[in-house]
Amino acid sequence: MSERSTAERITFHEGREILEVDFSGLAFRGGADVDAFYDEIEARLGETGSRWYFLVNYEHCEIAPEAWATFAERGKRANITHGLGTARFGVNVEVRESIRSHARSAQFRANLFESRDAAILALADMRKRHQTAGAASAESFLKVEDVLLRFGGVTALENVGFSVHPGEVFSIIGPNGAGKTSMLNVVSGFYRPTSGRILFEGQDRTHLKTFEAARLGFARTFQNIALFRGMSTLDNIMAGRLLKMKYNFLTDALYLGPAQKEEIRHREFVERIIDFLEIQAIRRTPVGRLPYGLQKRVELARALAMEPKVLLLDEPMAGMNLEEKEDMARFVLDVNDQFGTTVVLIEHDMSVVMDISNHVVVLDHGVKIAEGTPDEVRNDPVVIRAYLGEG
Numbered sequence: 001m002s003e004r005s006t007a008e009r010i011t012f013h014e015g016r017e018i019l020e021v022d023f024s025g026l027a028f029r030g031g032a033d034v035d036a037f038y039d040e041i042e043a044r045l046g047e048t049g050s051r052w053y054f055l056v057n058y059e060h061c062e063i064a065p066e067a068w069a070t071f072a073e074r075g076k077r078a079n080i081t082h083g084l085g086t087a088r089f090g091v092n093v094e095v096r097e098s099i100r101s102h103a104r105s106a107q108f109r110a111n112l113f114e115s116r117d118a119a120i121l122a123l124a125d126m127r128k129r130h131q132t133a134g135a136a137s138a139e140s141f142l143k144v145e146d147v148l149l150r151f152g153g154v155t156a157l158e159n160v161g162f163s164v165h166p167g168e169v170f171s172i173i174g175p176n177g178a179g180k181t182s183m184l185n186v187v188s189g190f191y192r193p194t195s196g197r198i199l200f201e202g203q204d205r206t207h208l209k210t211f212e213a214a215r216l217g218f219a220r221t222f223q224n225i226a227l228f229r230g231m232s233t234l235d236n237i238m239a240g241r242l243l244k245m246k247y248n249f250l251t252d253a254l255y256l257g258p259a260q261k262e263e264i265r266h267r268e269f270v271e272r273i274i275d276f277l278e279i280q281a282i283r284r285t286p287v288g289r290l291p292y293g294l295q296k297r298v299e300l301a302r303a304l305a306m307e308p309k310v311l312l313l314d315e316p317m318a319g320m321n322l323e324e325k326e327d328m329a330r331f332v333l334d335v336n337d338q339f340g341t342t343v344v345l346i347e348h349d350m351s352v353v354m355d356i357s358n359h360v361v362v363l364d365h366g367v368k369i370a371e372g373t374p375d376e377v378r379n380d381p382v383v384i385r386a387y388l389g390e391g
């Protein structure tokens, strides 16, 4: 396939726990090419006896359609057995699309970067986060304790409790009226529970106001899109960013110098998000004119502009077609990986969340009826019954 041997294309950077794989200039014409390469990678990985962050160079690499199934499968297997995280760079448009579409079905994450440096930085961030996440226990991150929420005679939540670990994708699912949105409203400070507590980073946050919750690092999107419809994509995202800004539009007049510097920093961050969510083309468009799926993406962008520690998403894929859902699922995973954001995701449709969640809680009529890994929950007869409406 090329003048350089496979061995020469595999480099271990011990200090950083990175295995660099160089696919540049290679052409994978079918499954056999892929197997040959991966057999060697896996053998080398096996010898090390440890796990690695994968840094993968795709410059001028061609993967034929016939090779993709094997490519995705082998990549996934290497990740599961030997991987700590992956960052890819040098990816062209076609490969990018294929990676994105296979990423979902094969349950690996896309993580595409513009340059080798950016990819290395991302892996270093990932490594740092894993180290801190390992040190901090779930108890000290986000904990919902025995939450009861009543509206007059209606009990929306009945003594619901769970713990969210730092860095995970945590999903709350359940049929209509189960109490999912109510739970999110309690966590974000929009509702005050009748009893029970919300602990965040070891402190009692039960009686937090919404803006205080935002300052602490909670951002959310809504079941019904809440954007400024007449304003452009860019202005909507900047509006989310305002919360982070030390100088607002009023003080601008008084402290022009520092305010301008602040403004530039904020714009740079917002540009990063626009790139990341691939919404450059609609930056000037009033959001009211955008199709629904893109409006949802802008809403996610606005939440990200707040640089949240916890992202609360209320049915971000509702009303979307399959392709839009897959895009959104991919973005949620990439946000989780690249920004290290903990995600609490509400979803009505069970199949969507199963692919992307680390942990799932199931509510029904305000009661937690199950919790566990996606597989545990999926096969739980109590959950199946709730979804079939026999309960």
Ligand SMILES: Nc1ncnc2c1ncn2[C@@H]1O[C@H](COP(=O)(O)OP(=O)(O)OP(=O)(O)O)[C@@H](O)[C@H]1O
Binding pocket: 151, 154, 155, 156, 174, 175, 176, 177, 178, 179, 180, 181, 182, 183, 223, 348
């Ligand atoms: N502000 C409120 N006032 C009165 N009742 C409320 C209020 N908010 C929620 N409820 C009630 O609490 C229960 C749970 O509603 P919630 O919106 O949390 O469910 P959900 O799981 O998000 O449902 P959906 O899938 O339809 O979005 C429902 O019976 C609802 O009518």
Ligand SMILES: [Mg+2]
Binding pocket: 180, 181, 182, 223
């Ligand atoms: Mg709801």
